[in-house]
Amino acid sequence: MIEFLTTLPDGLTQLAFWVLVVMSFVGSFITAALGIGGGALLLVFMATLMPPAAIIPVHGVVQLGSNAGRAAMLFRYLHRPALGGFVLGSVIGASLGGMVVVDLPPNAVQIGLGIFIIWSVLAKPPAWLTRLPWMAGGISSFLTMFFGATGVFVANYTKSFKLDRHAHVATHATLMTVQHALKVVIFGLLGFAFGAWAGVIIALIVAGLIGTYAGKLVLNRMSDVNFKRALDALLILISLRLIYQGVTG
Structure with missing residues (x-):
């Protein structure tokens, strides 16, 4: 098993591998405790340490495992009315994304997302979201x-x-599980070789599940008021970072 995990794909060093393992734990801990943020944190390190072509598909599999574990641990709190329409829209959106051959300008996506999220935090969430x-x-x-x-x-x-x-963490984890599952299926159909990254993916998922469990213990000790304040602050910080990345290209 150790040999399987340490047989790394081309373009990934041993040091980079262990840094990603640690950040998978930290990211899942943050997401389980605060509800959001860990996936973006892990993506930042992946973008620095991994070959560009592997970043999004590998991140998708790792986040699928992490979110599925979190959703299972908190399943009894799931808000089921949030699922139906969202799942249908996700199938359509992911399918269209897989069919688009010209990448969207990443800086435009980052700036737009950042502005939208800050507006949603500081103002009332837009009615069409429900x-x-x-x-x-x-x-x-x-x-x-x-x-x-x-x-x-x-x-x-x-x-x-x-x-x-x-309920927020459980519902968000379930929605993200659906979204990442669709993404992984589509990347597989497009021909990405997940097998070469299997050992890395397993190690990151295991580290993420441990981080999820540790974060859940912290979540149980937080009040709803403190949770909402921490969530809003984290959303704004991530959004500002997205806008900065978009502006600087």
Whole structure:
């Protein structure tokens, strides 16, 4: 097993591998405790340490495992009315994203997402996030094919239901599980060789599950008020970073 995990694909060093393992733990801990942020954090390190062609598909598989584990641990808190339309929209959005051959300008996506999220945090979440869940699922799933970490977008859809902290994390994790599962299937159909990255993916998922469990213990000790304040602060910080990245190219 150790030999399998340490047989790394071309373009990934041993040091980079272990840094990613640590960041998978930290990212899942943050997401389980605060509801959002860990996926984007892991993506930043992947973008620095991994070959560009592997970043989005590998990130998708790791986030699928992490979110599925979090959703399972908190399944009894799931807000089921949030699923139906969102799932339908996600299928459409991810399928369209996979069919687009010309990449969207990444800086435009980052700036647009950042501005939208800050507006949603400081103002009342837009009504269409609950009235038109298929649109929330469709837009975020389309963007995730190019951008990778759209958890902050989905968090605003989840936030519009005004759930307590456990229900928010459980529902958000379930929605992200659906979205990442669709992304992985589409990248597989497009021919990405997941097998070469299997050992890395397993190690990152295991580290993420451990981080999820540790974060859940912290979540149980937080009040709803503190959770919402921490969530809003983290959303704004990530959004400002997205805008900065977009502006600087």
